[in-house]
Amino acid sequence: MAGVHVVANQKGGVGKTTVTVNLAAVVADTLGGTADSSPVLGVSTDPQASMLEWAERAGNELPFDFEQCHDNPKLLGKLREIKQYSHIFVDTPGSLENESILQAVLTQADDVIVPLEPEPLSFNPATRSIERVIQPAGVPWRVLLNNWDPRDGTADLEQTREYIAAKRWPAFNTVIRHYKLHTRAPADGVTVVQYAKNRVALEARQDFFRLALEVLGTGGDGPRHASAVNGVSSTNGG
Ligand SMILES: Nc1ncnc2c1ncn2[C@@H]1O[C@H](COP(=O)(O)OP(=O)(O)OP(=O)(O)O)[C@@H](O)[C@H]1O
Ligand SMILES: [Mg+2]
Incomplete structure (x- = not known):
């Protein structure tokens, strides 16, 4: 049976689609597969369908299978029954x-990834989603700091970590840094595994491989909030 990993935060623009697509891509890239059969399925349940547009631009180069299913409530409530994939994002x-x-999707989740931008204005909407919808679903969930630009310094990052620690929220150690490459990728129809082989692209890719290790390595029930205040490691802060 597939592991169902749901990326959720009802605040718009926090990086749900960016995280879903690139995480699915690195896991598919790592697990392998053939031209006709991928071990990974990406699912968009968003009526805005930005993941669908991205997938269409990628065409055959998309490293995982894809379904748009916001208007298919039957499928939404049956993701766990899909057999041919190892992981569904x-x-x-x-x-x-x-x-x-x-x-509906949370009833199917093995774990939930909650992207959060390191800026105070995004705290309240995230808190609402977590406390009213995600936590009550009763599945393991973790907050993921996304879109931190190291050039802005660490003040916002530290403040966000303090907020997470005060709330006693579980969080990933990995921080997904801001890279222009990620912003451009949907329009270019590429994912992180297809970026050019240069230093910046390797760094951008590394964040998602680190995240994949955390997501898959612990079955979604990994380090709790204490780890989130330990600081970004040297490789994840440059
Ligand atoms: N780590 C990042 N580095 C650079 N750009 C990013 C990063 N994360 C997200 N973005 C950009 O921020 C914008 C919002 O991201 P995205 O569309 O993934 O958010 P979302 O939560 O799916 O939004 P929505 O709620 O509207 O579906 C996009 O332009 C995306 O390219
Ligand atoms: Mg989106």
Whole structure:
């Protein structure tokens, strides 16, 4: 049976689609597969369908199989029954309107990844999603700091970590840094495993491989909030 990993935060623009696509890509790239059969399925449950647009631009180069299923409630509630994949990564809507979709998907989740941008304005909406929808679903979940630009210094990052620690939220050690490459990728129809082989691209890719290790290595029930205040490692802060 596939492991179902749901990426959720009802605040728009925090990086759900970016994380879903690139995490699915590095896991598919690592597990291998053939031209006709991938071990990874990416699912978009967002009516805005930005993952679908990205997947269409990628075409045959998309490293995983893909389904757009916001209008298919039957499939939404049966993701766990899909047999032919090892891992399913699910993108969810960034709005309160589609809470029923998110709730349906959470019944299928093995674990939930909650992207959060290191800026105070994003704390309250994330808190609402976590406390009202994600936590009550009763599956393991962790906050993922996304889109931190090291050139801005560490003040926002530290403040966000303090907030996470005060809330006693479980969090990933990995921080996904801000890279222009990630912003451009949907329009170019590429994922992190297809970036050019240069130093910046390797660094950008490394963040997602680190995240994949955390997601797959611990079955979604890994280090708790204490680890999140230990600071970004030297390789993840440059
Ligand atoms: N780590 C990153 N580095 C650079 N750009 C990023 C990063 N994460 C997200 N972005 C950019 O931020 C914007 C919002 O990201 P994304 O679309 O993934 O968020 P979302 O949570 O899926 O949004 P929505 O709620 O609208 O679905 C996009 O332009 C994306 O390219
Ligand atoms: Mg999105």
